[in-house]
Structures are given as structure tokens and as C-alpha cells.
Amino acid sequence: MKIIAIANQKGGVGKTTTATNLAACLAQRGSRVLLLDMDPQGNASSSLGYRAAEGQSLYRVLIGYDTLAGKVLPTRFPTLSLIPASMELAGCEVELVRSENHLTRLRDVLQPLKALNQFDFLIIDCPPSLGVLMTSAIAAADGLLIPIQCEYFGLEGLARIVDIHDQIAASGVNPHVSLEGILMTMYDGRTSHSRSVVAEVRRVFENLVYQTVIPRSIAVAESQSYEKALIEYDTNGRATQAYRALAEEFLNRQLPQGDTQAA
Ligand SMILES: Nc1ncnc2c1ncn2[C@@H]1O[C@H](COP(=O)(O)OP(=O)(O)OP(=O)(O)O)[C@@H](O)[C@H]1O
Numbered sequence: 001m002k003i004i005a006i007a008n009q010k011g012g013v014g015k016t017t018t019a020t021n022l023a024a025c026l027a028q029r030g031s032r033v034l035l036l037d038m039d040p041q042g043n044a045s046s047s048l049g050y051r052a053a054e055g056q057s058l059y060r061v062l063i064g065y066d067t068l069a070g071k072v073l074p075t076r077f078p079t080l081s082l083i084p085a086s087m088e089l090a091g092c093e094v095e096l097v098r099s100e101n102h103l104t105r106l107r108d109v110l111q112p113l114k115a116l117n118q119f120d121f122l123i124i125d126c127p128p129s130l131g132v133l134m135t136s137a138i139a140a141a142d143g144l145l146i147p148i149q150c151e152y153f154g155l156e157g158l159a160r161i162v163d164i165h166d167q168i169a170a171s172g173v174n175p176h177v178s179l180e181g182i183l184m185t186m187y188d189g190r191t192s193h194s195r196s197v198v199a200e201v202r203r204v205f206e207n208l209v210y211q212t213v214i215p216r217s218i219a220v221a222e223s224q225s226y227e228k229a230l231i232e233y234d235t236n237g238r239a240t241q242a243y244r245a246l247a248e249e250f251l252n253r254q255l256p257q258g259d260t261q262a263a
């Protein structure tokens, strides 16, 4: 099981949209995926039709009062499971930091899931803050996927999150966390602004940037208001096709160089 944290301390850049739709597209292709909602806002959970219920999130497990049993819920997609969020998770920022091993607590809690080999991917949707929820997700992850919005303010945020990754990797807390990829979101091909931001990020980060770029599309907000993944709501829309292409590109990156996976 490979753990992917989807993070950027900047708000509203498409983390949750990417976490839910990448998870759904991977599941549709047959991967066994667990989506972990670590944002107290619970947007990833509600995107799939789950109301944040007290006691259902990872909060009590993280503070040592509960076990993982019963926390993993099925979804409408046969191979996609979910650990939903609840507002309680916000308490981690206060309570978890009191414990000595707070940065590695999430990794320890997820260890049994890794050992069971029940899932191919565990995708973590992180909240937009530099707190313990996000840092412990990166400390637990094998790869960090960073969505950034195609605008200039996005570039500043990108440098910061890459720094956080480098610090966590260098500190010894999680030396093997890699930069899985950078995903450009909310692209508007009609503006030279969007095009020049993509060009600049590619110039600096080269092949780390996914070839797939997610276009701005009203279907994204609509699908979320209907609590559906894009592949359920807008089967052949532009954003849907982009997330399908992202899933394919993501899977190809998992293969040894030279091999490609059929669409
Ligand atoms: N490709 C897109 N086209 C149009 N709107 C989008 C797109 N991606 C995301 N959005 C919208 O932008 C807003 C922010 O997206 P999302 O919730 O995925 O970002 P986030 O980084 O998870 O935000 P937060 O930091 O608050 O957790 C949402 O209203 C969503 O519907």
C-alpha cells in the first residue's frame, strides 16, 4: 500500500477535488483505494455523500482512545473505501501535539493497514494549514502530491510546501517521502496568465509536474453539490477526462521506467 498525501497549505487550490476524483478514477480502473479525510471541514467525505459523524473520524484513534476497527467505510465504488472526517479532528492540533511522538502517530496508526495489504493506495486529503494534521500526513506518506492553482499566488505557496517536504525528509522523521508530483489545477486556456504559470512551474520543477492539467470547469462545483465524483456526475466532461488522464499518468509513474499501462 502506497500512501499519498495531497497537500498544500494554501486554501482552495483543488486538494479535495483531486483527492476524491483521483481516488474514484483509480478505483474505477480497478485499484483498491482508501481515501482518508484528514480535514475537519470534511469536504472529501461530503463529496462522496458522507456526513461528518462524531466518532467516525480518525481523531479518537490518533489520541489513543479507539482502534481502526469500524472506521473504514464502503462507498458507492466497489474498490473505494473511506475514513471520513469530523470536526473533532481539529482537536488534534491541541491534543495530539502534547504527545511526544505526535508527528509519527498517524504513521503508527496506519501501520496495520499497510501490513494487511488490503489497499493499493491510501490517499490523504489534508487541511489547508501548517498544523499537525498536515505535517503528520506528510510524515506518514510515501509520496506528496501537490495541487496548485494556475495563478501567480500559487507559485509562492508551492515553494513553501516543497520546503516543508524537504524539512520532513531531512529531519529524519520520514526520510523516504518523495515528491510524487505537482498538479496544475483550475487551468483556463483562454488566458495567457494560466499558460505562463504552467510554463514557469514546468521550467522549475520539470518532470515532477504532471503532463495532465486540470481545466477550470463548472462541473466540479456542481458534482460536489450533488455529492458525486465527476465520473458519476459528468461522465465525459473536460474535468472528468482530465482526472481520468491523471489516474492513468499516476499509475504509469508507479511502473518501472519504460513500461506503460493501457488506458
Ligand atoms: N477544476 C476546477 N474547476 C472549477 N472549480 C474548481 C476546480 N477544482 C476545484 N474547484 C472549486 O474550487 C474550490 C476549492 O476546491 P477544493 O475544495 O478542491 O480545494 P482545497 O484545496 O481542498 O480547499 P481547502 O484548502 O479549503 O481544503 C471548490 O469550490 C471547488 O469546487
Ligand SMILES: [Mg+2]
Binding pocket: 015, 016, 017, 039, 043, 126, 127
Ligand atoms: Mg480541501
